[in-house]
Amino acid sequence: xxxxxxxxxxxxxxxxxxxxxxxLGSLRQPRYGYALLQTLQEQNIDIEANTLYPLLRRxxxxxxxxxxxxTSESRPRKYxxxxxxxxxxxxxxxxxxxxxxxxxxxxxxKGENHE
Amino acid sequence: xxxxxxxxxxxxxxxxxxxxxxxLGSLRQPRYGYALLQTLQEQNIDIEANTLYPLLRRxxxxxxxxxxxxTSESRPRKYxxxxxxxxxxxxxxxxxxxxxxxxxxxxxxKGENHE
DNA sequence: CATTATACTGTGTGTCGCACTATATTGTCA
DNA sequence: TGACAATATAGTGCGACACACAGTATAATG
Numbered sequence: 001x002x003x004x005x006x007x008x009x010x011x012x013x014x015x016x017x018x019x020x021x022x023x024l025g026s027l028r029q030p031r032y033g034y035a036l037l038q039t040l041q042e043q044n045i046d047i048e049a050n051t052l053y054p055l056l057r058r059x060x061x062x063x064x065x066x067x068x069x070x071t072s073e074s075r076p077r078k079y080x081x082x083x084x085x086x087x088x089x090x091x092x093x094x095x096x097x098x099x100x101x102x103x104x105x106x107x108x109x110k111g112e113n114h115e
Numbered sequence: 116x117x118x119x120x121x122x123x124x125x126x127x128x129x130x131x132x133x134x135x136x137x138x139l140g141s142l143r144q145p146r147y148g149y150a151l152l153q154t155l156q157e158q159n160i161d162i163e164a165n166t167l168y169p170l171l172r173r174x175x176x177x178x179x180x181x182x183x184x185x186t187s188e189s190r191p192r193k194y195x196x197x198x199x200x201x202x203x204x205x206x207x208x209x210x211x212x213x214x215x216x217x218x219x220x221x222x223x224x225k226g227e228n229h230e
Numbered sequence: 231c232a233t234t235a236t237a238c239t240g241t242g243t244g245t246c247g248c249a250c251t252a253t254a255t256t257g258t259c260a
Numbered sequence: 261t262g263a264c265a266a267t268a269t270a271g272t273g274c275g276a277c278a279c280a281c282a283g284t285a286t287a288a289t290g
Contacts, residue, residue, distance in 0.1 A: 006177065007204065013278070014136060014208055016246065017128035018215055025223030034269050043218045051246060053271060058245085062121065075255065075268065089122065093129055094223055100133055101216060103158045108140030108209055128245070131279065149236050166279060168238060173278080190235065190288065 019047055021097055023055060024082060024090040027065060032077035056080055064089055134162055136212055138170060139197060139205040142180060147192040171195055179204055 022045050026036055037052050047055075059065045064086035070077050082090060137160050141151055152167050162170075174180045179201035185192045197205060 007207065009277080010132075010135065010204055010208055011211055012246070013132035014211055015132065015215065016278090017125075017131045018219060019246085020125065021129060022219055022222045025219070028224075032269080040222070043221050044214060045218045045222070048247080049270085050248060050250090050272095053269095054246085057271085077269070089125055090223075092122065093125055096126055096129055097219065099159060100130065103160045104133060104137055104140070104212060106158050107137045107155070107160070108205075109143075124244080127279070131245090134279085147236080163280075164237085165239095165281060165283090168236095169279085172238085192236070 015046065018097070019045070019051070019055065020059070021090070021093050022047075023052070023059065024064065024086060024093065027080050027082050027086070028090075030068075030079040030081040032070070032079050034077070036080070059086070130161065133212075134160070134166070134170065135174070136205070136208050137162075138167070138174065139179065139201060139208065142195050142197050142201070143205075145183075145194040145196040147185070147194050149192070151195070174201070 022040060022043075023036070026039055031039070033049075033053055033056055036056075037047070037049055040047050040052075056065065056067075060067055060080070064083060065080045066083050067078050067080045070079055137155060137158075138151070141154055146154070148164075148168055148171055151171075152162070152164055155162050155167075171180065171182075175182055175195070178198055180195045181198050182193050182195045185194055
């Protein structure tokens with residue numbers, strides 16, 4: 001899709017990376033993918049299943065998450081949780097995020113008028 | 116660099132996209148690349164020349180920026196400024212950024228303890 | 231004659247979106 | 261009841277694009 005809606009691309013790029021932060025933050029309690037998806041969407045975090053599942057597996061392979069199948073219910077669900085390493089990374093990313101907020105605010109004029 | 120400092124990669128990804136926002140926000144007044152670089156670094160926005168210059172050209176090719184060579188001084192400088200389109204995109208990205216702040220705060224626990 | 235100021239290019243890697251596949255469990259309706 | 265759709269749940273493969281990095285290039289300045 002070359003030129004359909006270029007704005008969309010900017011938004012995508014902006015959200016990029018923050019998705020990881022949001023996922024890590026949401027997995028301080030165990031959750032399975034499908035539920036996580038809905039949690040995030042309720043928070044206005046625009047991510048779709050096709051993006052989330054690979055992200056979860058990537059984070060697991062990077063050892064930020066651990067996963068366990070819960071087969072006690074009729075429908076098996078794969079629960080993900082933050083590992084110790086994941087908690088550390090989350091904490092540092094959150095700090096960075098907060099620092100970025102300050103920087104962006106400074107550069108973009110905190111509260112100034114931009115039309 | 117496969118496994119040297121994986122943390123660095125997470126940070127890079129997190130910052131990604133925000134760079135564009137920061138650059139757009141900084142170019143509401145005309146600036147040339149080298150000066151912009153230093154402005155951003157003073158604001159703790161970690162970007163290097165090799166990243167900034169391609170970014171500027173990309174934004175120009177996407178018609179968010181316009182550029183003009185100033186050759187009146189001994190050292191020629193290429194001044195970039197937000198175009199009308201650039202202002203629109205900036206405004207929308209900034210809104211998205213603010214919305215993301217809220218979402219991330221909600222998901223990551225606004226002010227809760229995370230150690 | 232080294233350093234700084236200033237700008238550009240090419241290559242690799244990683245993430246994300248998107249379009250798929252796959253399956254079991256519900257719910258609906260003839 | 262039995263057919264069929266919808267939902268819940270998870271996965272894969274591919275392509276686009278942006279960023280980091282390591283280069284090149286040149287003119288002014290100290």
